[in-house]
Amino acid sequence: LGIAVMSHLRLTGSTHFRQRLVCATLSGKTITIRDIRVDDERPGLRDYEASFLRLIEKLTNGSTIQINETGTMIKYIPGFITGGSIQHDCGTSRSIGYFLEGIICLAPFGKSPLSATFTGITNDDQDLSVDAIRTTTLPLLRRFGVGVEDDLQLKVVRRGAPPKGGGQILFKCPIVRQLTPLQLEDTGRVRRIRGIAYSTRVSPQTSNRVVDSCKGLLSQFTGDVYISTDHYKGAESGLSSGFGLTLVAETTTGCALSSENMASGGVLPEDLGVHAAELLLEEILRGGCVDTNNQSLALLFMVLCPEDISRMRLGLLSEYTIQYIRHLRDFFGTTFKITPDPESSTVIFTCLGTGFKNVSKRVY
Numbered sequence: 466l467g468i469a470v471m472s473h474l475r476l477t478g479s480t481h482f483r484q485r486l487v488c489a490t491l492s493g494k495t496i497t498i499r500d501i502r503v504d505d506e507r508p509g510l511r512d513y514e515a516s517f518l519r520l521i522e523k524l525t526n527g528s529t530i531q532i533n534e535t536g537t538m539i540k541y542i543p544g545f546i547t548g549g550s551i552q553h554d555c556g557t558s559r560s561i562g563y564f565l566e567g568i569i570c571l572a573p574f575g576k577s578p579l580s581a582t583f584t585g586i587t588n589d590d591q592d593l594s595v596d597a598i599r600t601t602t603l604p605l606l607r608r609f610g611v612g613v614e615d616d617l618q619l620k621v622v623r624r625g626a627p628p629k630g631g632g633q634i635l636f637k638c639p640i641v642r643q644l645t646p647l648q649l650e651d652t653g654r655v656r657r658i659r660g661i662a663y664s665t666r667v668s669p670q671t672s673n674r675v676v677d678s679c680k681g682l683l684s685q686f687t688g689d690v691y692i693s694t695d696h697y698k699g700a701e702s703g704l705s706s707g708f709g710l711t712l713v714a715e716t717t718t719g720c721a722l723s724s725e726n727m728a729s730g731g732v733l734p735e736d737l738g739v740h741a742a743e744l745l746l747e748e749i750l751r752g753g754c755v756d757t758n759n760q761s762l763a764l765l766f767m768v769l770c771p772e773d774i775s776r777m778r779l780g781l782l783s784e785y786t787i788q789y790i791r792h793l794r795d796f797f798g799t800t801f802k803i804t805p806d807p808e809s810s811t812v813i814f815t816c817l818g819t820g821f822k823n824v825s826k827r828v829y
Contacts, residue, residue, distance in 0.1 A: 467564055474795060475499070481788050482514050483567040484761070488796040490528075490543040490571055491769065491821070501537045507538025513558040515585070520564055523551045524571060524579075536654055547748055548575025548640060555585030557630045562593040567617075569602060572638035573611045576825035579638045580626070587625045587632035588663065588709050589725040593619055593758050594659055595634050596711035601723040608719075610645030610768045612638065624665045624697045625726075626707025627753060642823050644766055646773040649754045650813060653718030658683055660692035660713065662738075666706035669696045671734050675710050678738035683712075685745070694740050710741040712750055714718065722748045722756040751780025752811045761789040768799045770818030778813050 473495045476485060479502050489496045499652050502508050510518075510532065518530055518539075527544025539702070561583045572579040586596040593602075598621040611617060616639045625632020660679070662672040672694035683690045697703070709727035716722075724744035726737050748756050755763045760779055764786070767775040779786075794800055802815040 544651030560586040625703035629704035631703030653716035658690035665702040665706035674734035678735040740825040760786040769821040
């Protein structure tokens with residue numbers, strides 16, 4: 466009876482929807498989520514949440530999803546992660562990054578390597594962009610032993626700016642039997658800053674204006690700043706006009722910290738470049754070995770590591786990460802030893818891995 470209770474979690478509310486589905490899929494626990502926006506004018510699941518459920522269904526085999534008539538209650542019984550070749554239209558409510566963040570957690574543990582084609586919005590100011598995922602999230606996966614340079618990749622086929630989107634990306638991820646434990650405490654010093662300024666259906670000069678204003682600020686701190694421009698036109702430019710900037714600071718110990726800014730509401734290219742640079746400096750000031758956007762992924766993979774000690778230094782925790790820590794405790798029964806470091810205003814997270822193994826992977 467005790468095992469039956471533990472293998473079925475009952476949750477309420479619409480927050481942290483992806484977290485719950487990802488943790489349930491990896492832990493094999495059934496979840497029931499009630500009271501999804503019951504007091505809202507439009508109660509129930511949003512279209513992008515229903516789309517994420519369809520994506521989970523494509524990625525797994527044997528999953529059962531039950532939704533009531535009003536969409537305010539969902540029951541999810543996870544199956545096995547299959548991987549393979551899938552295609553998914555992400556719509557225009559949320560960007561591709563919203564879906565890709567969740568899938569990256571599951572892809573390494575499939576039966577076969579994942580090759581996924583996503584269409585929709587590639588860059589917006591609400592979710593993590595595909596550029597930030599390619600430059601910071603994928604290197605973090607490699608540190609945990611997932612793939613090498615060629616077989617773990619993300620390629621932008623077409624850009625897609627809001628509101629109409631029209632972008633397309635190709636994501637490839639290999640499978641692993643087990644992750645590699647990680648000890649990452651030394652943040653190091655910033656040795657170089659790289660970036661990409663992209664523009665679609667606007668003047669090519671727009672990207673240059675963004676780069677000039679950004680470099681003007683960052684050059685005061687380091688001389689090694691290189692930002693490339695990426696102008697899309699014709700069929701590769703999607704259905705809407707837009708421009709933005711993604712920056713990555715690389716440290717001497719191999720850590721990557723990112724910031725990004727996407728144009729909205731008549732913002733000037735010069736202002737966008739300066740704001741993106743300020744966001745990057747703020748991220749560096751926080752002092753973690755991974756940036757704010759990747760904290761939750763790092764902690765999840767630390768829990769899924771073999772039964773060995775993993776240790777990581779993180780900066781200021783986001784609300785999303787704090788809730789993820791609670792979910793890791795509820796789904797996997799793992800708690801972290803958290804040691805504050807007042808001198809650098811950071812915290813060191815230590816945990817013993819659960820010994821998670823990819824049971825779907827063929828063993829020859």
